[in-house]
Amino acid sequence: MMIKVEKIMSMLQTEYVGREIHYFQKVTSTNAIAKEEAKKNAKAGTVIIADTQTRGHGRLNRKWISPKGGVWLSIILKPTIAAEETPIITLATSTAVANTIHRLHTLKTEVKWPNDVLVNGRKICGILTESSIEGENIKFIIVGVGINANFNLDVLPTDLRSTTTSLKQLLRENVDLERLICVFLKEFEEHYELFKKRRFDALRDEWRGMAGFLGKNVEVMSFRETFMGKALDIDENGALIVELENGERRRLLSGDLTVRE
Ligand code: BTN
Numbered sequence: 001m002m003i004k005v006e007k008i009m010s011m012l013q014t015e016y017v018g019r020e021i022h023y024f025q026k027v028t029s030t031n032a033i034a035k036e037e038a039k040k041n042a043k044a045g046t047v048i049i050a051d052t053q054t055r056g057h058g059r060l061n062r063k064w065i066s067p068k069g070g071v072w073l074s075i076i077l078k079p080t081i082a083a084e085e086t087p088i089i090t091l092a093t094s095t096a097v098a099n100t101i102h103r104l105h106t107l108k109t110e111v112k113w114p115n116d117v118l119v120n121g122r123k124i125c126g127i128l129t130e131s132s133i134e135g136e137n138i139k140f141i142i143v144g145v146g147i148n149a150n151f152n153l154d155v156l157p158t159d160l161r162s163t164t165t166s167l168k169q170l171l172r173e174n175v176d177l178e179r180l181i182c183v184f185l186k187e188f189e190e191h192y193e194l195f196k197k198r199r200f201d202a203l204r205d206e207w208r209g210m211a212g213f214l215g216k217n218v219e220v221m222s223f224r225e226t227f228m229g230k231a232l233d234i235d236e237n238g239a240l241i242v243e244l245e246n247g248e249r250r251r252l253l254s255g256d257l258t259v260r261e
Contacts, residue, residue, distance in 0.1 A: 071181060239251045
């Protein structure tokens with residue numbers, strides 16, 4: 001057992017996020033378990049945590065490698081919101097992770113659209129938000145968070161090593177995983193409360209303050225095409241606005257960015 005739920009419970013300062021935790025040593029994917037639990041009427045704020053995932057997944061149908069020592073967790077939420085507002089939850093989650101890592105370990109963290117947290121330009125955390133929609137209504141939202149914590153990059157496939165980092169790689173020691181989880185869940189709850197109060201501007205402003213790629217030239221890979229442009233801003237729904245060389249602007253709801261400066 002790597003992660004100790006009792007220790008989390010003894011330190012947790014939230015009101016409802018993580019007040020119920022389902023812990024597993026090994027799962028397929030915490031997001032998959034969270035979906036099952038959400039359908040079985042799990043309370044909002046319930047968290048699924050695993051030491052390792054055999055079929056962790058990322059955005060755009062990518063595989064997410066989840067070795068022991070990482071923080072792999074999913075939060076079940078049941079907000080009454082419109083589907084187009086969900087990207088703001090993902091932005092708020094990246095801000096919460098970036099704040100957590102910065103506060104606990106004094107590392108300079110950045111966020112990158114749509115869902116990454118970076119240290120030294122390398123990915124330290126990925127977020128996968130999945131929602132279940134019935135008609136116009138959202139039944140539940142699962143926010144899956146993967147933080148590369150207590151493992152070195154040599155346990156990852158070689159092609160990932162140049163773009164990824166981990167807390168252990170950066171700090172040369174293991175961090176307290178339970179403390180990391182507690183601080184993150186508290187940060188998350190605070191941001192989610194702002195979201196529920198529809199303080200989208202405040203959430204967006206905080207995220208922007210950590211978005212080092214804004215104003216830079218980026219290569220955008222969307223599902224249709226790849227193009228170069230300047231990352232201008234995100235709009236009120238979390239969509240990225242990119243300006244092409246000819247001045248034309250594009251609004252992106254999903255895709256991948258590489259900074260080219
Ligand atoms: C991405 O960067 O593409 C998102 C990665 C999200 C990974 C986390 S780990 C916990 C949760 N369970 C999953 O299968 N994925 C998310």
